[in-house]
Amino acid sequence: MPAVKTKKIKVQQKSIKIKTIGDALENKAWEKVKIKGNIISDDGGGFEGLIGLEVLEEYDPKLVETAKGKRSRKEKRKESKLEAKKRKLEKQSNSETDTEDKSDIESDDDAETTTPKNRKERLAERKLNLIEKRKAKREKRKQKKNENKPDADVQLDQSNEEEYPPDRFALLRPPVEDNDVNIETSDDETEAPQLLNASAISVDDLEGWNGLGVPQVILQAIAEKGFKSPTEIQAMTLPAAILGKKDILGAAETGSGKTLAFGIPLLAGIMELKSKNLRSGIRKAPKVKGQTQDVKSKAIEEDRELTPPPEELDFYPSLPTEDEASDSEDDQEHNGPLYAVVLTPTRELAVQVRDHLVAAAKYTGIKVAAIFGGLAVAKQERLLKRCPEIVVATPGRLWELYQQENPHLNKIEDISFLVIDETDRMVEKGHFEELRSLLKVLNANEEKKQTRQNFIFSATLTLVHDLPDHMQRRNVGKRPKFIKQTPGMKIQGLIEELGISQPKIVDITRSQQTAHNLTECRLICSIDQKDYYLYYFVQRHPGRTIVFCNSIDCVKRLTTLFGLLECAPLPLHANMVQKQRLKNLERFRDNPNGFLIATDVAARGLDIPNVEHVIHYQVPRTSENYVHRSGRTARANKNGITVMLMEPGEVKNYVKLYKTLDRSEDLPLFPVSEKYLRAVKERVNLAREVDKLELKQRRTQSEIGWMKKHAEEMDMIIDGFNDESGSDQDEDAFVIERRRDRMHLENIRGQLRSLLSKPMFPSGFSFKYPTSTGQLQMPAIGNSATDTDKGSAVNVMKAAIEDLKEAKKNRNKKRKLA
């Protein structure tokens, strides 16, 4: 058994009786274990955070607090003393430069014997040393570059050497900055790593990515994106996925970089297989339930053999140039292997995931294609002829083409990687029946199933609901009939349903589920008033906004209304032609004041930068929808606000949502300046009137058209249809009414136009709101803030929340005094 080097390891699991991997699997080996610090193993896997128990079992059973009586306390103490002695001896014999390594491999006992002061000093010293070293390295590199600019290949090799010194433990050590970040926490709000520095940076600046096993060619693409360091979910899953070849079940808040958390391992794994000229297989030795220990140890050995050091992953000998690639494409029609399938619930998400993968694969020569419904099958078949190594698809179209025996897709039985994005949505009953059919095909061969690496991701993977009312009512008495599902049960269900075998589970969602920098609030109003408040909001707080509705009809109505109000709304729903859907998304992306009105088809996964506001025109039907809709803003550590418009009939849904999302307090109310509501109402009412009259006109028009057509067919002449001439049929009542309607419509249109040409909020609008403390509140932000900043919905709401807190304090004070 390989030695394990640990730092301050503490397993918080009370009684676990697992001796073998078989046992581990049978005993829900995926069960969460919280580990403080990092387990660093010498077989190439860094298994930080929450991990499957079998990992612990394989590397060091001592790390698991076993059931009572396994080892006596005395024995334990004896052992730890011995270890402490050993380490002391080692320390003495090592040179000063090894200080860093030693502190990383301290055991529990070591930590006990060292005084806190010494430890602090040592850490400070280590940091200083590191900074010095890095400075020296950087300068060396700069000098080298300036002196003699080597060609690209040589440069790659050199940086490999520097990034990955021969000491393999160094590869697995987390970046130094990360030492301060407690990555094991799932509920706390420790600062997330800095996201989105959109300008390109040099690969040298990517120290944060060291030790995760990311090949250099992928790092190059990451540098171009400006991603200095991995996000938390990436840091926690990449080593286990790339070096440990684990299946990953990942839950992290919306906008936290889950796409690359599975995208990078896919690309790294494919590069590895290609460099070995293998068409499939990533974990050579399957670990099947009930295998004997001997076979298992052998499997582990072979696994290790399959995990090359990252230097090897970086070497990609057959990287074709663009010309070569297109030549070879023609030669190898339908011949190239299919390595990975990524399944997404919506077409737009498939396009987006493809784009993210293409960007990360820029220097790898790996081809990616997106296959989804709504576009011509022939075109997609042409794409598949080029044998993309990765196919991103929606289940429906993939299954359709598979059934039509598309030669490339017929290789899905052999794929080495399967990703199911937004998994909880994909496996919902009644949706994506094709996914179940696909899974049957994928899991038909047990051996292939075991070698395949699976990635299961969603922001709401571990979100569970209360029992429905009727079940709760029947759950009386001592023995409850129904049990509320726990996150563990949900995960277990997914593992069984999807056929996952070697999972690492990472759940870093907060119990509230939404993104940490999202400001949430609501607006209570009647159904009729919703349009007023929505119009008020978009006028008062310009910025990229998505409005979510519960139905397509609602999207259509709002699109017409807000079109009349000259807000340039862009609709997005499932009944639209696919090309138009993609075009509208593109337009929304390009306009900083874009205004998208969508159904839940846009709720999941879409990553549109700088969406400032998400408005729920209706209370979402499920908590998942609320989390994902709201997650279109406040992405990548940016601020964002979500406002829920709520009418009395929706209170029940709101309460459910509030309970499921573990809220202890009601969402605060968004402040509205009533003074301007009259102007808002006037405009919206006129627009509604125009809408009504236009609809009437359209109906009459189509009736006339229908009657004219039939009259022509029957060679009949009907009086009163040709009112355009304005001559001999003036006396016809029908014609007169139509003419009146038309004039009325023109008149109202004119009024609306005139109102819309004037600004609704006069210049010098104070941005002040009457507050609950009775004062006029100015959004609390720095002096240098521009007027637009002051008026930003997030700042207005934050100020209102502060005010609420103040008011509460005052109330409590008064109560105490009384």
Ligand SMILES: Nc1ncnc2c1ncn2[C@@H]1O[C@H](COP(=O)(O)OP(=O)(O)OP(=O)(O)O)[C@@H](O)[C@H]1O
């Ligand atoms: N390491 C990184 N550093 C900076 N930005 C990153 C990093 N990784 C990803 N991003 C950016 O963060 C944004 C969100 O990423 P992504 O779409 O993968 O989030 P997600 O977790 O999948 O969200 P959702 O749950 O909504 O699907 C993207 O714009 C992506 O480019």
